[in-house]
Amino acid sequence: GAGVSQSPSNKVTEKGKDVELRCDPISGHTALYWYRQSLGQGLEFLIYFQGNSAPDKSGLPSDRFSAERTGGSVSTLTIQRTQQEDSAVYLCASSSAGPYEQYFGPGTRLTVT
Amino acid sequence: AQSVTQLDSHVSVSEGTPVLLRCNYSSSYSPSLFWYVQHPNKGLQLLLKYTSAATLVKGINGFEAEFKKSETSFHLTKPSAHMSDAAEYFCVVSDRPGNTPLVFGKGTRLSVIA
Numbered sequence: 001g002a003g004v005s006q007s008p009s010n011k012v013t014e015k016g017k018d019v020e021l022r023c024d025p026i027s028g029h030t031a032l033y034w035y036r037q038s039l040g041q042g043l044e045f046l047i048y049f050q051g052n053s054a055p056d057k058s059g060l061p062s063d064r065f066s067a068e069r070t071g072g073s074v075s076t077l078t079i080q081r082t083q084q085e086d087s088a089v090y091l092c093a094s095s096s097a098g099p100y101e102q103y104f105g106p107g108t109r110l111t112v113t
Numbered sequence: 114a115q116s117v118t119q120l121d122s123h124v125s126v127s128e129g130t131p132v133l134l135r136c137n138y139s140s141s142y143s144p145s146l147f148w149y150v151q152h153p154n155k156g157l158q159l160l161l162k163y164t165s166a167a168t169l170v171k172g173i174n175g176f177e178a179e180f181k182k183s184e185t186s187f188h189l190t191k192p193s194a195h196m197s198d199a200a201e202y203f204c205v206v207s208d209r210p211g212n213t214p215l216v217f218g219k220g221t222r223l224s225v226i227a
Binding site for chain 1: 145147149155156157158159164191203207212213214215216217218219220
């Protein structure tokens with residue numbers, strides 16, 4: 001079946017602009033995660049949605065970052081007033097109620113110039 | 114908080130020789146542990162997982178890992194390296210029980226020499 005998809009695959013933006021990154025999880029997966037992979041920081045958790053519960057935002061690096069998940073499916077990660085340090089690959093993953101394996105999308109490479 | 118330490122940032126082996134990628138974890142409860150692989154310009158793929166069943170876990174492509182609670186280790190091995198194994202490998206622990214965020218190690222880059 002279809003895996004996790006993300007769009008766009010690449011995004012170049014100017015410093016100070018807002019960007020939106022999209023994630024389509026595997027159908028039926030209740031949990032959705034956003035991670036960031038950067039050279040200096042490795043792979044780090046950003047935000048997590050589980051069903052209809054309030055999202056776990058504990059990994060968001062600043063209030064410029066936000067995410068929503070509409071209808072328990074598609075998610076959008078928004079970065080406002082982008083900075084150069086936001087340049088990274090943003091990965092989305094989803095998992096079902098069990099056995100908790102997370103399936104990752106191909107990522108969106110964000111470059112802030 | 115849970116954490117993982119990958120002891121080598123880079124491992125280089127000759128084709129046909131064994132592979133050992135080392136990982137130690139820290140967890141306040143019985144953890145779920147994973148190894149993921151990332152080939153250049155490709156997404157993360159799950160190699161294998163440990164979730165409190167058998168301590169020796171077999172994964173895809175001939176990889177396996179052994180959970181050793183006494184040593185807090187979860188090393189990844191393969192008897193014979195193939196050129197296609199060259200990639201970045203991540204040891205991962207779940208943040209807490211259930212469907213929860215993952216905590217990644219820094220990664221080990223595996224090079225395979227012909």
